[in-house]
Amino acid sequence: MRRFPSMDLNNRANTSTIYLSNLSVGFIKISVLVYSNTLESDFCFDDQFAIVDNPDVRLPLLLSSSLPSSSSDNRSIGTYLYDVFFLHDFWGQNLKSNTSHKSYRPLTTLSFRFNAAMSHLSTNQTEFFHLTNIMLHAVVSIYVFFLAIFLFSYRNNQQQQQQHISSSSSSSTSFSSFSSFSSYLPKMLVSDELASFIGAMFFALHPIHTEAVSGIVGRSETLCTLFIMLSIFSYVVSFNYQGSSVAPYLGSLVFFICACLCKETGYMLVIILPALELVVLNYRKTQGRSVIPISMDAWKEFIMRTFGLVCVAIAYMAFRKYITVSVFLDNFRFLENPIARHPDQQTRILSLFHLHYKYFMLLLFPHEMSADWSFNCIPLIHNILDPSNIKSLLVYTSISFTILFSFSKLNFIESLKNIKKSITSKSTKNNNNNNNNNNNNNNDDKFNYDSSNILWLCIFGVITFLPSSNLFFWVGTMIGERLLYLPSIAFCLIISRLITIPLVKLELSLLQQQREYNNLKKTDGDKKQDQVTTISTTKYSNKFKLITITVCLISIIISSLYGYRTYQRNIDWEDDINLFFSALEVCPNSAKVHYNIGVLYRRSESWDMAMEHFEKAKEILPEYCDVDHFLGLTILNKDGSLPLALKYLNQSLDCPYVASKSVESIAKIFDYLFATYPENNQLYIELGYIIARLNPLDAAKQFHKAGIMEYNKVDSLYKQPNWHTMTSAQKQHQQTGMKQAITLFEKSLSMLPSNLAKNLNDEEKHLWCFNQIWLSSSFKPLDVSISLGHLENIVKHCKDQSFWEQTYTSLLSIRHQQYKESQEKGSLDPDICKSLADLMKMSPLYQDQSIQFYKQASDLYKQIGKFKKSKDCLDLINKK
Template structure:
């Protein structure tokens, strides 16, 4: 009889695990086959680029461990300080056979990691509440959380998934010690975001240990004390290892000066709130934190977008802005529930609250306190969703267990409750399915972003590139020019638009406009390299062609324009060097990883 029960239990969990695979395999590999070009999307272009020596080249392991995620040296002024060597190695060696494209192999590995993370979260749930039905509920809720699409369907976000998998696994007090140490090391090598998940893991370890002691109903008070004394070294050893390793990691990054992202790499087009100061910054980032808390609870009032750039979410510059009610309500709810928990110290409810708040602290990077390039992002929410899925699973499981009279219309039968929960899961899967399809194609992803953020300049720019020849079958210069004009209108400081303007006007044979935009593109640090290559191809050909003509006027006109452009560029270079010199003289101290808050402009 026990053998049959074990067999049935094993089949059930195998089915659930395969189901977690199928949730993403179906939209990613089956229904997306209708796409015309199944090309890499966004940062996947970098992963698959032949120029990426760390993944597709001959870089040594020493170079990989010395570079950031984008292949730049960590000490470089152009480095984003994202140190993820193990994730890079997973791309380098995690490729399928010759008949499977590398892109599909990378995406499939992400799906496997996400399913493994869902399983790890369900194991964590079983440490809190033993019944299998609760564990099943939590696993499905985590697998179907809509904010996970970005890190699962897009291979380039693998580091975030690996970090969450490791932090959840490290939260299990029953994990063997050596495996625990290995998991923590893998977490640090996978993504810098693991640092913010160390404290939640330590808190969860302590909570589970205490709850499991209280669940031993047959033990006397003396035995409980003895068990506590026996388990205390294990808790201190694991919790101490987590905290001390986090301090060592942070100290090493600080010592080698690889914590702080250069200000020039944090762009208003991607993180528009970074330049805010004083109370404007406090108000605006309070709203951003509340927005991420809402995403973790699956309340997204802004909508899906792969980025939320310029003019997508406007800063809060006045106290009478109605959006401030949202962070206020969130704070009141958390403080109120916290007070209730304090009146029940060390109860199961108390530990549930403490664990939940601990995982919510993983949202710290987007609080505006530290310098990060990320603004609003689904991938940052994945770790926080661990605790919200546990809470939702517990509420759903308690509702399922609720007893009531089947004759009364006030109560639903267990079958009816299961049916309603099944409907909820189907609705959740439909969102995951649709969102996954959008991530399979650059155009559909960017168009979905414009539905949420119609004034998002960077999205308009990327769509303009698609219509200007990135995908030949989509070539439409009229649409391309329309989108680049929208980008320039919504964000006049977005200097990248000039390089795209140059490409479009060159194809339209509007050469004077092309030259003017090319000069502006040369003055933009983000398009300087490409613009210089285009400049070196264009002007020798123009000057040579002009000199071969009979009319001397055309030669003089071309050379006059060329010299005036050179003068503009030289003046811009001199001005930039002067600004850099003044900045260095004003800031002799080491760059801080912390962003400035109130009163920065007066310091």
């Protein structure tokens, strides 16, 4: 007679520690192997800004770092920590600045600083940075495996234990099909443990993680994910803890804060943890009866845990709001996220849905990857009939179906109906036991438990993706592959569970067969027992082997493809050259990619190729102002065409991202010109006009130099000692603020005779009128009324000058703009009508327009109750 040999649960428990330890070492080896080719990689992409140029990373605090450092920066450790935690963002900028990225990640910055301090131990500056990233990814992969074991193995272990207990009194031998049918493979390769191993393996090897692991700046993703895992496990321990200690729960809150201090995504734990308690922990506690607490005590515990979590979350957000001023980033450009800046709502919605489709495809088929997905890598969707919308719809449908199907298996509606009865029932424990016994006799139990796991994983994936989704607030990027690091945990574990479903079904059949075997044992004797045992063993042993081998082969193929693609993708992250040329293959229509490649060609002095890519970037996005700066420099390097180069450099002064660099470049060009043509005062005038928009003080210096040169050249110029006070203004420019210097210059002019403009000869008058232009330009950012006064001086006294008509038009335009702003605010300047009248006297060309202004001004004054002002305006119209 053949029986099922007994399964030694105690022996299995004793070997679990060794089993998990070996697997953990295995995940570390796999991670190190697949990312080993990154150890020699250079700083690239955003590493330059977050590490090399970040004063909080390259600060020489502990040991002499091989990274470049500022000799003038001698902050103490206390001051440094204060700056990192309270003053600076992830990139080393002032958190309160309008130009700050608002990325508050001090723990990540400290980890960079630690690597910088250790970099002196290696000849390669980046080796410790990359090694830290690899080890963090390996540890996270181990925790993903533990999470999968927790999710997938609970139901299996429970049923094994219950089966062992129920049969121990009647026979020394019991069901052990898991050990019987796994003799040809390691014992871990049963459905749940196999799913856990496959899921963690997929995560460790998935190519989408290369940006987070190979790119050093991706450290924020791995660190944040690590603390999220620790917070989840601490929360699970606190839920199951039998005692009065709150240490595990407090530990979960501490890890929650640490996750937030590594990256903002950690804040999503405020939703993930309560969802875990309801969908997984409570569902198990009630033996599959309900996802809602079924007793008053359970409700109190859930509310208290959630309340504490929410309080910590609110406190953290308030603190973050205090130090960053604004929580959300809104200073990104159309170039970086064109969806957010597009004026048409339909285009924004359709393009956003298509963007989510692209994210999903990067998880499913991570073949085409790019470090930059900015405009116009992914074309915007303008038409609702665009075929791309079908792809988006399919992705949303598949995710929604998975969530709804899993949710439908949890008897949520039935739980709501029985909630009152369950809370008030005095026999809850007995009801639980009875329901548990009934559930154990239902083969759907396993799938119901898996449904709770899949549902929570879907919630986990969706919630952790929300900060990057552009749904609730706009982010400064179209697609960031590193942003999928955390959500990919859910994807990998769900895929591993789907792959192993055939094994789960087979195990259900084995459990059913075992129940039949036990029933026959009690009623029909040994003959039928042997018959059933022999048939079932032969049938299911072969099928189990076939399915298991198939699942393993599929998993090995996918893992091999993932590992190979990851290893190859790491080569792209070796340096900026490989990175951006690989991006060009994926995004040939990206303006930013062409711009970066143009910069790379400039470094190698390939001027023609640089020009080609700069011009392509401008063709894709004409508003891409950064390109003008490098176009100007490249034209100068290539052809020496100064006028054309200055044209582009002058245009780039309006671009806040390169304006300061353009000023430096222009200054160097003019230094050369001044040395070559020292007597040409027109060069100083031209330079003054160019830089007046950015630095009126430096512009004043140039105009002043031109004026002095003109004065020295013209013998007939009206000379008196007061004119020489103008030279003192030049000396004061470096010692006083802008307003004081301008005031000093104005004072020097006021010391001239009051009838100066009328009595000067042509040369003298030209200089006087020209200085009025400078004064108007310089006062514009300080006091508009004074600026307009100088323009009016030109209009009144300088009609014979070539720039009079342009000045007059500018004055009218500014007055008109003032009037429009007054209208929009619902109030008028008390002297607006008088000003318009003065303008109308200057030229008959603007009389019709001015009369229209009077009518509008009169109506507006009347609306706000200033009837006298209204009448004054009407009187002016009547006079005309």
